[in-house]
Amino acid sequence: MLLFSQIHGQQRQLEALRRAIDSGKLANAYLFSGPAGVGKATTALAFAAALNCEQAPGRGCGACGPCEKLAGGHHPDLLTLVAEKQFIVVDQVRALEQRLAFPPHEARYRLVLIDGADRLNPSAANALLKAVEEPRPGTLFVLVSAVVHRVMPTLISRCQRLHFAPLPREAVESALERALPDHDPERRAVAASVCEGSPGRAFGLLEGDGLAAAQATLDQLMSAASGSRAADIFAAAQEAGRDKAHIAQVLDLLRIRLRDLLLAQAGLEGRLAGSSQADKVAERARALGLPRIRSQLRAVQEAEEALFGNVNASLLLENLALRLREEGLR
């Protein structure tokens, strides 16, 4: 997926980029913010194609030399910086600077994509500042982040910011229908409602039936956590394994489950993800009470933030389940 026209939603953001290309008023650096899986990095690639396309300048054709190289991930003037371990470190920025000292190989516009700008550690972010401030002509930076409050403020201030919002549930559902027409419609609907407006997350849930596996892990964990034996929680968390993508989906489902309790508390049963069980959800919400629902939701969000740091995923799940058990499960 490489063209502006293939990106789901985000019309205002795409229009801003098209206008910038058409008018020649390009910023040195852009910051694409917004939740994971809503198309930020994909848009950065489409932006590079639109900037360099030979057939449809400003739009991208998907078929000319530059478009093909970008789609295949081997364009020499698309430079990508991502965290190799926990952080993007200063050595990576220095290596980038060395490449930027030379003119682009062949592109009209060289694009530097920093995917996960919140993971630049302070010295890397400082080293990057100067490059972003005074880029060589024809070099553009696109910083992408789902956690903007962790991006260094001086770096943010050098960027033109575009915020990518979550998509409405119906928009995700129709995106899934277009992309996966043979998939079970009911599963598509569930994925669309639990993905929080993120088509990327929804695709992740449907691929390889991750949704069913995540649901099974969650059921097992919740049943262990509502029992009396801590050893059962330990066993369930161990069995969940250390695959962080899988654990992230389990946390997704748990967060949705708690969010449904909040909605039920507020009398908004019509908006539940699991709308077929509205009565049960309302009953659980009453039994648990608002303060505990909020506190559990916070615990899940904290676990989600910690997950992609340097933690043992099954230990994280175990601690979370123990905490939920302490507060009382319903």
Ligand SMILES: [Zn+2]
């Ligand atoms: Zn093209």
